Amino acid sequence: MKAYAKMTTAELEGMLQELKKQYSRFQAMEMTLDMSRGKPCKEQLDLSMGLMDSLTSGADLFCEDGTDCRNYGVLGGIDEAKVLLSDMMENNPDNIIIYGNSSLNVMYDSISRSMTHGVMGNTPWCKLDKVKWLCPVPGYDRHFGITEYFGIEMINVPMTPTGPDMDMVEKLVREDEAIKGIWCVPKYSNPQGYSYSDETVRRFARLEPKAKDFRIYWDNAYGIHHLYDKNQDYLIEILAECKRAGNPDMVYKFASTSKVTFPGSGIAALATSSNNLDDIKNQMKHQTIGYDKVNQLRHVRFFKDIHGMIEHMRKHADIIRPKFETVEEIFDKNLTGLQIGEWTKPNGGYFISFETLPGCAKAVVDKCMKAGVKLTAAGATYPYGRDPKDSNIRIAPTYPPIEDLRKAAELFTLCVKLVSIEKILSEKTGEDIKNIDGETEETKA
Amino acid sequence: MKAYAKMTTAELEGMLQELKKQYSRFQAMEMTLDMSRGKPCKEQLDLSMGLMDSLTSGADLFCEDGTDCRNYGVLGGIDEAKVLLSDMMENNPDNIIIYGNSSLNVMYDSISRSMTHGVMGNTPWCKLDKVKWLCPVPGYDRHFGITEYFGIEMINVPMTPTGPDMDMVEKLVREDEAIKGIWCVPKYSNPQGYSYSDETVRRFARLEPKAKDFRIYWDNAYGIHHLYDKNQDYLIEILAECKRAGNPDMVYKFASTSKVTFPGSGIAALATSSNNLDDIKNQMKHQTIGYDKVNQLRHVRFFKDIHGMIEHMRKHADIIRPKFETVEEIFDKNLTGLQIGEWTKPNGGYFISFETLPGCAKAVVDKCMKAGVKLTAAGATYPYGRDPKDSNIRIAPTYPPIEDLRKAAELFTLCVKLVSIEKILSEKTGEDIKNIDGETEETKA
Numbered sequence: 001m002k003a004y005a006k007m008t009t010a011e012l013e014g015m016l017q018e019l020k021k022q023y024s025r026f027q028a029m030e031m032t033l034d035m036s037r038g039k040p041c042k043e044q045l046d047l048s049m050g051l052m053d054s055l056t057s058g059a060d061l062f063c064e065d066g067t068d069c070r071n072y073g074v075l076g077g078i079d080e081a082k083v084l085l086s087d088m089m090e091n092n093p094d095n096i097i098i099y100g101n102s103s104l105n106v107m108y109d110s111i112s113r114s115m116t117h118g119v120m121g122n123t124p125w126c127k128l129d130k131v132k133w134l135c136p137v138p139g140y141d142r143h144f145g146i147t148e149y150f151g152i153e154m155i156n157v158p159m160t161p162t163g164p165d166m167d168m169v170e171k172l173v174r175e176d177e178a179i180k181g182i183w184c185v186p187k188y189s190n191p192q193g194y195s196y197s198d199e200t201v202r203r204f205a206r207l208e209p210k211a212k213d214f215r216i217y218w219d220n221a222y223g224i225h226h227l228y229d230k231n232q233d234y235l236i237e238i239l240a241e242c243k244r245a246g247n248p249d250m251v252y253k254f255a256s257t258s259k260v261t262f263p264g265s266g267i268a269a270l271a272t273s274s275n276n277l278d279d280i281k282n283q284m285k286h287q288t289i290g291y292d293k294v295n296q297l298r299h300v301r302f303f304k305d306i307h308g309m310i311e312h313m314r315k316h317a318d319i320i321r322p323k324f325e326t327v328e329e330i331f332d333k334n335l336t337g338l339q340i341g342e343w344t345k346p347n348g349g350y351f352i353s354f355e356t357l358p359g360c361a362k363a364v365v366d367k368c369m370k371a372g373v374k375l376t377a378a379g380a381t382y383p384y385g386r387d388p389k390d391s392n393i394r395i396a397p398t399y400p401p402i403e404d405l406r407k408a409a410e411l412f413t414l415c416v417k418l419v420s421i422e423k424i425l426s427e428k429t430g431e432d433i434k435n436i437d438g439e440t441e442e443t444k445a
Numbered sequence: 446m447k448a449y450a451k452m453t454t455a456e457l458e459g460m461l462q463e464l465k466k467q468y469s470r471f472q473a474m475e476m477t478l479d480m481s482r483g484k485p486c487k488e489q490l491d492l493s494m495g496l497m498d499s500l501t502s503g504a505d506l507f508c509e510d511g512t513d514c515r516n517y518g519v520l521g522g523i524d525e526a527k528v529l530l531s532d533m534m535e536n537n538p539d540n541i542i543i544y545g546n547s548s549l550n551v552m553y554d555s556i557s558r559s560m561t562h563g564v565m566g567n568t569p570w571c572k573l574d575k576v577k578w579l580c581p582v583p584g585y586d587r588h589f590g591i592t593e594y595f596g597i598e599m600i601n602v603p604m605t606p607t608g609p610d611m612d613m614v615e616k617l618v619r620e621d622e623a624i625k626g627i628w629c630v631p632k633y634s635n636p637q638g639y640s641y642s643d644e645t646v647r648r649f650a651r652l653e654p655k656a657k658d659f660r661i662y663w664d665n666a667y668g669i670h671h672l673y674d675k676n677q678d679y680l681i682e683i684l685a686e687c688k689r690a691g692n693p694d695m696v697y698k699f700a701s702t703s704k705v706t707f708p709g710s711g712i713a714a715l716a717t718s719s720n721n722l723d724d725i726k727n728q729m730k731h732q733t734i735g736y737d738k739v740n741q742l743r744h745v746r747f748f749k750d751i752h753g754m755i756e757h758m759r760k761h762a763d764i765i766r767p768k769f770e771t772v773e774e775i776f777d778k779n780l781t782g783l784q785i786g787e788w789t790k791p792n793g794g795y796f797i798s799f800e801t802l803p804g805c806a807k808a809v810v811d812k813c814m815k816a817g818v819k820l821t822a823a824g825a826t827y828p829y830g831r832d833p834k835d836s837n838i839r840i841a842p843t844y845p846p847i848e849d850l851r852k853a854a855e856l857f858t859l860c861v862k863l864v865s866i867e868k869i870l871s872e873k874t875g876e877d878i879k880n881i882d883g884e885t886e887e888t889k890a
Binding site: 037039040042045048049050051052053055056057059061068069070071072073100101102104105108109112115116117124126127142145146149150258262263264265283285286287288289290291292293294295 | 506
């Protein structure tokens with residue numbers, strides 16, 4: 001197909017009329033579709049219903065070490081859950097704490113603790129004039145929401161297909177002691193689905209931060225969330241790499257079963273060095289007597305081991321892979337060659353990232369909304385909700401049924417076309433006006 | 446029986462020899478009993494095993510409003526759980542947030558939020574030179590642990606059988622803007638089992654704190670934890686009373702199902718004014734996407750309604766009432782008239798509070814420990830672990846089997862006798878020495 005930018009005004013205007021008609025037909029369908037969040041669909045949730053039977057009234061709710069999971073205690077999680085999640089996270093069970101129902105909560109608590117009590121004996125951040133944070137962009141809105149809430153100044157770092165711009169990361173953390181952390185979704189990143197290259201991970205492990213209390217917030221939310229059996233991204237394990245590099249304490253690594261079993265009713269975990277664990281447990285012991293051990297045991301009994309979990313994830317993939325492929329096919333079919341957008345084709349995770357022409361993202365999201373399809377707000381993938389180019393849109397294909405998704409993807413590409421044409425036309429007009437103005441100026445001169 | 450203080454040295458020394466023999470026999474039994482925490486016993490936990498069947502793989506995990514409890518969302522808890530816990534807490538469902546597995550966690554988070562972000566627009570406490578807190582004593586060690594962790598200066602306020610010394614509370618909060626809160630366990634208090642009188646609650650609701658951000662931390666942990674059908678303590682509902690008194694925002698009220706179903710695997714709740722709820726939710730939305738809705742639904746389906754919960758609590762009472770009575774009988778039998786200790790006889794809750802002669806609590810706890818019975822550390826019921834009189838010991842009768850409990854209570858009274866005699870004897874000797882010294886001094890003079 002011909003690139004829009006190379007078309008004449010007349011060609012574009014003709015096309016615009018036709019596209020508007022199509023858009024009206026979509027509006028007439030009165031869809032109400034929510035593609036705004038990375039939520040598993042009903043069929044995915046059904047995969048885990050066996051979880052409800054893994055502990056019955058006749059079950060033994062004791063751990064192998066004799067712990068009664070029904071009673072108080074065990075601050076860091078039951079051993080069986082540590083083994084399961086350490087296999088999932090590729091870490092040593094001794095380096096893991098099992099938390100409650102959400103890893104976001106663990107990240108929030110980590111920053112909150114650092115604000116009030118500091119990191120491993122360093123000055124509490126609330127006593128500092130300024131705390132800054134590196135934010136690879138586009139990224140995860142809830143990450144940025146936490147740092148914004150704590151008044152931490154966020155600095156954008158561009159993402160690339162191999163991870164954040166490491167030249168920039170290295171330079172900034174080396175020079176600025178106020179930079180205390182960086183948000184990372186290292187595998188099947190939110191929203192692009194990029195995975196950090198070996199070199200990126202190695203460079204992370206070898207950072208030389210000026211701040212002793214700088215920590216990499218390594219949110220490996222999609223560590224086992226592959227879409228394909230063959231094309232699976234591989235990530236170097238960051239704790240081991242940091243240890244090898246002589247920076248054992250530089251990383252907090254987060255994971256959960258949120259998109260493995262039931263979001264909000266799973267178990268979360270943090271893996272880090274024993275120094276960090278001691279520091280964290282010293283706070284945790286004041287915050288809680290312990291997290292939900294029954295639910296930890298429930299997950300262990302359901303999966304049995306990491307093999308059970310991996311097989312379970314293949315079933316997830318079978319459900320959501322066609323959804324990703326449907327979106328990608330429709331994007332390919334409708335947009336290839338038009339040069340009005342680019343999108344990612346990830347091997348895993350929960351999102352596709354779409355780049356419109358500059359200044360078009362908000363308008364596209366609005367147009368979709370007005371025809372009944374809710375997308376993640378444009379800008380949400382950037383700190384403070386401000387996408388400087390207004391070009392990034394996060395597509396979450398997992399939740400809607402595939403037929404709805406097909407319509408939504410068709411609508412989305414239609415809206416991209418409409419908004420892009422309008423933009424190109426207004427620029428043409430703008431240039432005409434500028435040219436006229438220019439001539440006028442010249443005439444005057 | 447004759448009061449020890451009125452016995453002669455010879456009588457006491459004779460008795461001491463006999464008691465030491467008895468103590469040796471206890472040591473020979475090699476008991477290992479843990480009475481240190483207020484934990485439900487196995488039979489109590491068994492009462493809730495039906496909870497494991499209330500949601501099976503064939504169950505419908507949807508709320509009445511169509512919410513799929515297996516997926517993300519619903520920040521403040523599902524409506525059904527709000528109804529159940531509001532009935533339990535005697536509040537309006539609209540004034541309630543349902544949290545995760547622990548109310549201690551909610552209290553910690555409330556203080557942490559106040560440190561970093563302040564209360565309803567007031568200055569964050571971490572920006573103040575000094576924050577102080579009122580602590581009715583003896584009280585709950587984990588409460589004091591939180592305020593100590595945040596560097597909040599704790600001020601002891603004596604407890605009485607009708608609640609904290611309200612003259613002191615009123616005066617302190619009126620005069621000192623640095624006082625931002627008070628810990629309260631208003632019903633079947635930890636450790637005495639006292640319930641606040643109507644007058645105490647009314648005076649609480651009418652406090653005139655100098656600090657606008659002063660909050661009563663009303664931990665109604667034992668609201669439905671009666672031991673008897675007839676002798677049940679009644680507590681005026683504090684939110685309603687605060688509202689009537691024109692102080693609607695002055696209280697955070699906490700509760701949980703920890704000692705109703707499974708500690709650590711239940712659900713917690715906070716009830717407060719809508720102004721406070723708005724303030725809190727503005728923080729919560731950054732901390733989490735939502736708490737464990739499946740477990741909320743599990744509890745609702747298990748109890749059905751408040752009647753189911755109350756009937757369930759009667760079964761708990763049937764199990765633990767004989768334990769309280771066993772301890773009380775043995776204390777009565779062995780200690781009445783000796784004037785070496787006083788103890789409470791609560792109508793509910795999880796503890797009996799014991800007051801030794803001044804300076805004896807640590808020694809009694811140590812002596813019990815050396816014969817295999819672990820009690821809550823002496824001093825734990827006071828801020829900073831410092832009981833100024835070294836006289837309070839918390840007895841937790843619920844966990845051990847009744848036969849073990851009998852032995853433990855016998856041992857405990859024996860240790861009280863031993864330590865008391867030793868103290869009285871040393872005082873007699875001390876007085877003798879002082880008398881001799883006195884004479885010497887006089888002779889010198």
